[in-house]
Amino acid sequence: MKYKINKDVKLIVLTTLIIVLVLILFPIAFLKLDFNKFKPFNINDSVIKKSTELELPKNKKVKLYRKSENKVYELDLEEYITSVVSGEVPANFDEEALKAQAVAARTYYVNKINNPCKDAEKNGAEICDTTHCQVYMDKESRMKSWSKKEATDNWEKIKKAVDDTKGQILVYDGKVLEYPQFFAVSSGKTEDAKDVFSSDVPYLKSKESKGEEIAPKYKSSVEIKIKEFINKINSKYSKAKITEKNISSAIKVKSYTESGSVKELQLGDEVIKGKDFRTLFNLNSTNFKWNISNNSVKIDCTGYGHGVGMSQWGANVMAKEGKKYDEILKHYYNGVEIEEIKYK
CATH class of the missing domain: 1.20.5 (Single alpha-helices involved in coiled-coils or other helix-helix interfaces)
Known part of the structure; x- marks a missing residue:
């Protein structure tokens, strides 16, 4: 026991x-x-490094959705960027301006890896080929649009600008730019993002952009019959109640952006954003003024595009003045650095 x-x-x-x-x-x-082995896959962790290096697989292809064909194409990144630069800016731009556009376009695409275009994503792609993202023109189409005498030289010039900046992207505070915006022509100053997109983006501040009066679309006008003008406003905004009798007093600018564009507009009892008025009448920019006559309303615009980020024509003016592409980019994108994609 x-x-x-x-x-x-x-x-x-x-x-x-x-x-x-x-x-x-x-x-x-x-x-x-090592808990990292058990972390769920997150493209921000796997692609964007704290050291500002960007890592992509060696054989990473751009998944491009071509809207007109309703088809997805897979392309080499630098081949894609060459076609984008050829579609976004004139070939007679200075080489440094072309380089600046190449870096901005490459950055824009890389951001779409993290934040795909919705139209493209529905079709298994990352980015579309229209102004909704950035304009893509395949080599064959672009070559046909130029004269036979210029075509080869134009393409080689653009390709060289892309090759000279191969793999380069813009980063801010160690991360790839989420909003590497660019547009055609400014009115003399670019817009602060908070005035246009209602978001305060530290690298998208209003910047001086001189010398763009040479751009073909620097000035534009739209003339609309007064009855059509009134009907368009009242149909869209029921509180406006614009009539031919009150039109002169009922429409006025409520506030301006830092660059001098229309931020808010009073339409009778309705207050709308300048960009909404621009959309309603298909204007080139929000830097507009109007003149009312007996039979029509004439709206005069300065600049072309949303006005945020890099002005393409402004970049070309800077390049012709001797500025290098990195100087151009750092002028339009506040506090950014240029880093290079790493392939592994």
Whole structure:
């Protein structure tokens, strides 16, 4: 009986010891494991590094959705960027302006890896080929649009600008720019993002952009019959209640952006954003003024595009003045650095 008790006691002690060891040693061993191996895949973690290096697979292809064909194409990144630059800006732009456009376009695409275009994503792609994202023209189409005499030289000039900036992208505070915006022509100053997109983006501040009066679309006008003008406003905004009698007093600018564009507009009892008025009448910009006559309303615009980020014509003016592409980019995108994609 005595032996049995001793045996039971030993068994209890041994069991307790094993349990204690398991409770102590197992957590220690577990804590030494690399939890990164168990993290769910997140493209922000796998692509954008804290060192500002961007890592992509060696054979990474651009997944481009061509809207007119309703088809997805896979392209090499630099081939895609060459076609985008050829579609976005004139080939007679200065080489440094073409380089600046190449870096901005490459940055725009890389951001779409993290934030795909909705139309493209529905079709298994990352980015579309229209102004909704950035304009893409395949080599064959672009070459046909130029004269035979200029075509080859134009393409080689653009390709060289892309090759000279191969893999380069814009980063801010260690991350790829989420909004590497660009547009055609400014009115003399670019817009602050908070005035246009209602978001305060630190690298998209209003910047001086001189010399763009040479751009073909620097000035534009739209003339609309007064009845059509009134009907368009009242149909869209029920509180406006614009009439031919009150039109002169009922429409006025409520506020301006830092660059001098219309931020808010009073339409009778309705207050709308300048960009909404621009959309309603298909204007080239929100830097507009109007003149009302007996039979029509004439709206005069300065600039072309949303006005945020890099002005393409402004970049060309800077390039012709001797500025390098990195200087151009750092002028239009506040506080950015240029980094290079790493392929692994």
